[in-house]
Amino acid sequence: MSAERPTLEELKERKVLSRQRVERSGEVMTVSMGPQHPSMHGVYRAVLDLDGEVIVAVRPEIGNLHRGVEKLCEERTYHQIIPITDRLDYLSSFVMNHGYCEAVEKLMGVEVPARGRYIRTIASELCRIANHIMWLGIHIMDLGTQTFFCICFRDREYVLDLLEMLTGARLTHSFGRIGGVAKDLPDGFDHRCRKVIDFLPQRIAEYERIIKHNRIYYKRAKGVGIFTSEDCYAWRVTGPPLRSAGVARDLRKDEPYSAYDEVDFEVAVEYQGDVYDRFLVRMKEIRESCKIIRQCLDNLPDGPFLARDVTHSLPLKKNVLRDSAAMIQDFYQVFQGPLAPKGEVYRAIEAPKGEMGVYIRSEGGAKPARIRFTTPSFYHGQALPPLVEGEMVSDMVAIFASIDVVLGDCDR
Amino acid sequence: MNAAIQLEERFGARLLESVEFRSELTYVVASSDWVEVLRFCKEAPGLAFDQLDCLLGDHLPERTAAPFEVVAHLVSHVYGHRLRVKTSLTEGQSLPTVTGLWPSAGFDEREAWEMFGIVFDGHPDLRRLLTVEDFEGYPLRKDFPLQGTVGGRIRTDLRGKI
Numbered sequence: 040m041s042a043e044r045p046t047l048e049e050l051k052e053r054k055v056l057s058r059q060r061v062e063r064s065g066e067v068m069t070v071s072m073g074p075q076h077p078s079m080h081g082v083y084r085a086v087l088d089l090d091g092e093v094i095v096a097v098r099p100e101i102g103n104l105h106r107g108v109e110k111l112c113e114e115r116t117y118h119q120i121i122p123i124t125d126r127l128d129y130l131s132s133f134v135m136n137h138g139y140c141e142a143v144e145k146l147m148g149v150e151v152p153a154r155g156r157y158i159r160t161i162a163s164e165l166c167r168i169a170n171h172i173m174w175l176g177i178h179i180m181d182l183g184t185q186t187f188f189c190i191c192f193r194d195r196e197y198v199l200d201l202l203e204m205l206t207g208a209r210l211t212h213s214f215g216r217i218g219g220v221a222k223d224l225p226d227g228f229d230h231r232c233r234k235v236i237d238f239l240p241q242r243i244a245e246y247e248r249i250i251k252h253n254r255i256y257y258k259r260a261k262g263v264g265i266f267t268s269e270d271c272y273a274w275r276v277t278g279p280p281l282r283s284a285g286v287a288r289d290l291r292k293d294e295p296y297s298a299y300d301e302v303d304f305e306v307a308v309e310y311q312g313d314v315y316d317r318f319l320v321r322m323k324e325i326r327e328s329c330k331i332i333r334q335c336l337d338n339l340p341d342g343p344f345l346a347r348d349v350t351h352s353l354p355l356k357k358n359v360l361r362d363s364a365a366m367i368q369d370f371y372q373v374f375q376g377p378l379a380p381k382g383e384v385y386r387a388i389e390a391p392k393g394e395m396g397v398y399i400r401s402e403g404g405a406k407p408a409r410i411r412f413t414t415p416s417f418y419h420g421q422a423l424p425p426l427v428e429g430e431m432v433s434d435m436v437a438i439f440a441s442i443d444v445v446l447g448d449c450d451r
Numbered sequence: 452m453n454a455a456i457q458l459e460e461r462f463g464a465r466l467l468e469s470v471e472f473r474s475e476l477t478y479v480v481a482s483s484d485w486v487e488v489l490r491f492c493k494e495a496p497g498l499a500f501d502q503l504d505c506l507l508g509d510h511l512p513e514r515t516a517a518p519f520e521v522v523a524h525l526v527s528h529v530y531g532h533r534l535r536v537k538t539s540l541t542e543g544q545s546l547p548t549v550t551g552l553w554p555s556a557g558f559d560e561r562e563a564w565e566m567f568g569i570v571f572d573g574h575p576d577l578r579r580l581l582t583v584e585d586f587e588g589y590p591l592r593k594d595f596p597l598q599g600t601v602g603g604r605i606r607t608d609l610r611g612k613i
Binding site for chain 1: 472473475477501502503504505507509510511522524526528531533535553554555557558579580581582583590591595597
């Protein structure tokens with residue numbers, strides 16, 4: 040069984056061996072890769088020390104996309120921060136709304152109604168699917184195939200269409216609200232969503248048929264960039280890279296939020312910890328996401344989708360000009376904003392790229408005193424040196440793509 | 452919580468304050484105990500906090516005696532529990548690094564240094580992380596303005612020369 044499920048010791052040994060394949064001459068040359076390099080997925084810069092083609096040392100340089108999100112948040116009310124969180128990980132922006140709203144609800148003690156929780160779960164999982172399909176296209180393009188990128192983008196379009204139907208926007212959704220979501224499911228969403236999630240697993244099978252046994256992909260990905268579970272803990276690498284190293288850690292299971300404790304799904308785990316297994320984990324996750332969405336649609340409860348909480352959530356827009364109480368609530372929420380008690384909370388959720396945490400310290404007012412977004416890409420970008428040192432330059436492209444870094448998420 | 456009992460047994464009065472809010476446990480320690488407490492959290496078998504979820508700086512200007520704070524969030528993969536450990540610092544006071552315990556603290560400490568001016572002794576590479584190299588000031592301090600031209604000036608004197 041050890042070939043399929045290596046122990047930690049075996050994996051460590053394999054990691055060391057895989058990084059001693061090429062002889063070194065001892066002459067070191069320094070090369071700057073990025074920030075405009077196409078395989079750097081944004082504006083990430085890595086300064087490489089090369090010995091021939093072997094990477095001896097890496098110094099990651101980030102910050103080219105820094106927008107001062109945390110400073111901006113300190114000057115805004117809790118409602119006004121939601122559109123800013125979209126811009127963190129702009130490839131799965133609803134998940135960022137979701138994480139932020141979970142943290143604020145924990146701070147304020149707001150209960151989300153069941154329908155709101157289910158709609159959040161559906162939107163989050165749609166984002167996860169869109170993110171993973173996009174990841175796959177870019178990952179394969181980095182390894183030299185253009186056509187497959189177009190195939191992935193075509194299929195991602197079906198999911199984005201659903202998200203557009205649900206939220207009104209394709210990328211920056213701003214759909215989460217404190218106490219629920221902005222809108223109910225639109226008419227006809229159920230039917231269209233079922234069509235897409237019935238059809239996607241077939242597409243995933245097709246992707247796997249193209250990629251999984253492709254000799255070129257196999258050679259580029261198998262046994263490359265091995266990262267053991269110990270390394271993952273030390274460098275706070277979470278999400279699919281951690282699960283590909285044989286750790287069944289998924290916050291949707293371990294610290295359930297929204298409707299994840301009411302649906303049945305499996306945590307995708309693989310055991311080799313290399314680029315190939317990260318691909319397998321993500322493909323499994325898309326299938327599980329389809330399963331989660333189907334269960335949510337089947338069991339979607341009736342009732343309000345936004346908490347009827349006068350002091351913390353916005354009223355329904357259609358009531359604002361008809362009902363005086365709703366109008367007062369709207370004025371209160373927009374001009375003053377919800378008040379939070381004094382205290383601090385930390386809430387982490389499972390974003391497509393890893394664990395995304397939000398720390399809020401409140402001094403008891405309408406604005407947070409300090410917000411920190413603990414985004415997965417920040418730590419994944421930091422973990423590049425231990426991931427690639429000893430590997431070849433061409434493998435670095437594959438490894439960097441396999442950990443899925445988005446620079447909006449990294450630089451904040 | 453088992454972790455709380457173990458920590459209180461080991462450190463007793465050296466844990467200056469403990470707060471529980473929304474079922475999250477926070478301990479405040481003195482800055483001289485910072486590394487020792489965190490090392491115990493990581494290495495004690497009953498605690499086993501093997502991952503540093505995040506480490507951040509904070510500024511509380513109304514607390515004039517010790518206006519800076521460093522907050523560490525720990526998580527254990529063995530037991531699944533979480534813990535928050537905090538320490539307070541005065542202006543200009545430095546704190547020993549924890550990169551030896553969790554290498555992932557490297558970027559966090561660099562960020563806390565550039566945003567708040569908290570120096571981490573023994574950090575292997577304490578440079579600016581998110582802002583440009585010649586940036587002046589500590590942007591996340593409360594007295595730093597939200598709008599302005601600090602560090603963001605446009606070099607008109609170089610026009611036509613590059």
